[in-house]
Amino acid sequence: MEAPSGAGPPTFLAELAQELADLEARDLRRRLLEVEEVLPGGRVRVGGQVLLNLSANDYLGLAQDPRLAAAAAEAARRWGAGAGASRLVAGHLRLHREVEEKLAAFKGTEAAVIFSTGYMANLGAITALVGPGDTVFCDRLNHASIYDGIRLSGARLARFPHRDLNALEKLLHGAPPRGRRLIITDSVFSVDGDLAPLKELVSLKERYGAVLMVDEAHATGVLGPGGAGLAEALGLTARVEVHMGTFSKALGALGGYVAGDRRLIDFLHNRARSFIYSTALPPPVLGAIDCALEIVRREPERRRRLLAEAAVFRQQLAAAGLNTLGSETQIVPVVAGSNRAALDFAQALREAGYLAVALRPPTVPPGQARVRFSLSAAHPPEALAQARQTIVRLARELGLPRT
Numbered sequence: 001m002e003a004p005s006g007a008g009p010p011t012f013l014a015e016l017a018q019e020l021a022d023l024e025a026r027d028l029r030r031r032l033l034e035v036e037e038v039l040p041g042g043r044v045r046v047g048g049q050v051l052l053n054l055s056a057n058d059y060l061g062l063a064q065d066p067r068l069a070a071a072a073a074e075a076a077r078r079w080g081a082g083a084g085a086s087r088l089v090a091g092h093l094r095l096h097r098e099v100e101e102k103l104a105a106f107k108g109t110e111a112a113v114i115f116s117t118g119y120m121a122n123l124g125a126i127t128a129l130v131g132p133g134d135t136v137f138c139d140r141l142n143h144a145s146i147y148d149g150i151r152l153s154g155a156r157l158a159r160f161p162h163r164d165l166n167a168l169e170k171l172l173h174g175a176p177p178r179g180r181r182l183i184i185t186d187s188v189f190s191v192d193g194d195l196a197p198l199k200e201l202v203s204l205k206e207r208y209g210a211v212l213m214v215d216e217a218h219a220t221g222v223l224g225p226g227g228a229g230l231a232e233a234l235g236l237t238a239r240v241e242v243h244m245g246t247f248s249k250a251l252g253a254l255g256g257y258v259a260g261d262r263r264l265i266d267f268l269h270n271r272a273r274s275f276i277y278s279t280a281l282p283p284p285v286l287g288a289i290d291c292a293l294e295i296v297r298r299e300p301e302r303r304r305r306l307l308a309e310a311a312v313f314r315q316q317l318a319a320a321g322l323n324t325l326g327s328e329t330q331i332v333p334v335v336a337g338s339n340r341a342a343l344d345f346a347q348a349l350r351e352a353g354y355l356a357v358a359l360r361p362p363t364v365p366p367g368q369a370r371v372r373f374s375l376s377a378a379h380p381p382e383a384l385a386q387a388r389q390t391i392v393r394l395a396r397e398l399g400l401p402r403t
């Protein structure tokens with residue numbers, strides 16, 4: 001008998017190919033871009049060409065910092081390459097406890113728990129905290145991992161327009177009296193680069209007896225006097241119940257976290273399935289996180305420099321009439337409109353020596369395709385000055401929408 005081809009029913013692969021062709025026809029097909037070499041100064045080599053990387057989330061330039069690489073190597077030497085089991089089984093190393101204690105001190109909370117990624121932290125925390133009968137109030141532009149967590153939880157999704165406090169209040173007012181009410185917001189929105197109205201969200205959640213969860217993925221290491229995020233910057237740490245974030249962006253490593261009251265963290269150890277049923281974060285990554293937390297604490301000038309450069313970048317692009325939406329941070333979008341326009345803009349930038357990826361639906365709303373620039377403390381100021389000029393020139397040449 002002939003061995004099965006592995007191709008499944010005759011129509012299976014043809015159907016997938018058809019879906020890919022449909023995506024292609026709508027300028028929505030995604031392809032992997034191979035980085036051949038990572039170079040100093042926030043540069044990469046792609047297709048033989050050296051590009052200034054304006055698309056990474058390595059905001060403090062720590063991903064390539066030799067101290068993180070050395071700390072990772074040292075942790076691997078002492079503890080091995082893998083943790084060997086999930087945390088509740090036999091994978092909870094002293095290193096996990098030490099890094100979690102350091103993290104809690106950094107965040108200004110009683111305790112903290114580390115997940116394998118930020119995605120897993122959102123999935124685990126949300127599904128543990130809410131379920132059928134509960135309601136989650138979610139900013140429309142929150143990250144996909146938050147939406148996935150809500151869907152998986154079975155809780156009711158009450159989505160409010162981006163940063164619209166009146167709409168949120170109406171939803172809170174009309175919510176069923178029974179069941180938990182959880183408000184979730186990104187603190188820095190990942191594709192618009194603007195900030196959540198955190199002070200007002202805290203007031204609303206207190207008025208309506210809700211719980212507030214803040215995703216500080218793009219703020220950790222960047223905002224606040226100690227780099228802990230927007231809640232710290234606004235002096236609101238103690239009034240937010242669930243602090244979530246990731247080590248994969250400004251901290252240059254990998255792994256997500258939730259920080260808060262000891263009882264919250266103990267509860268997550270018992271109920272967060274992405275924590276319970278997944279192997280513990282490996283020692284080299286913990287070594288890198290530990291080192292990154294230390295650098296964030298000791299070198300505040302990195303985030304100050306980043307934010308100062310970002311302010312100049314935003315101002316100059318906006319002054320040239322480009323639509324940078326409400327960006328207030330190191331993430332600066334430039335709206336192109338159609339998917340084609342965003343792809344053409346990204347291609348023109350690439351030819352000019354810049355890696356800046358086009359974001360299209362479903363990552364952004366239809367008609368708001370854009371190129372998202374993200375700055376890093378690793379970028380030399382002169383390279384950023386050049387980049388600003390080139391971006392403005394190309395945007396004009398391509399006829400991008402003006403404000």
Ligand SMILES: Cc1ncc(COP(=O)(O)O)c(C=O)c1O
Nearest residue numbers: 117118119143186190217246248
């Ligand atoms: C706001 C936000 N939350 C969560 C995540 C997920 O984090 P990670 O990349 O560590 O899985 C991201 C990153 O893509 C993000 O932008």
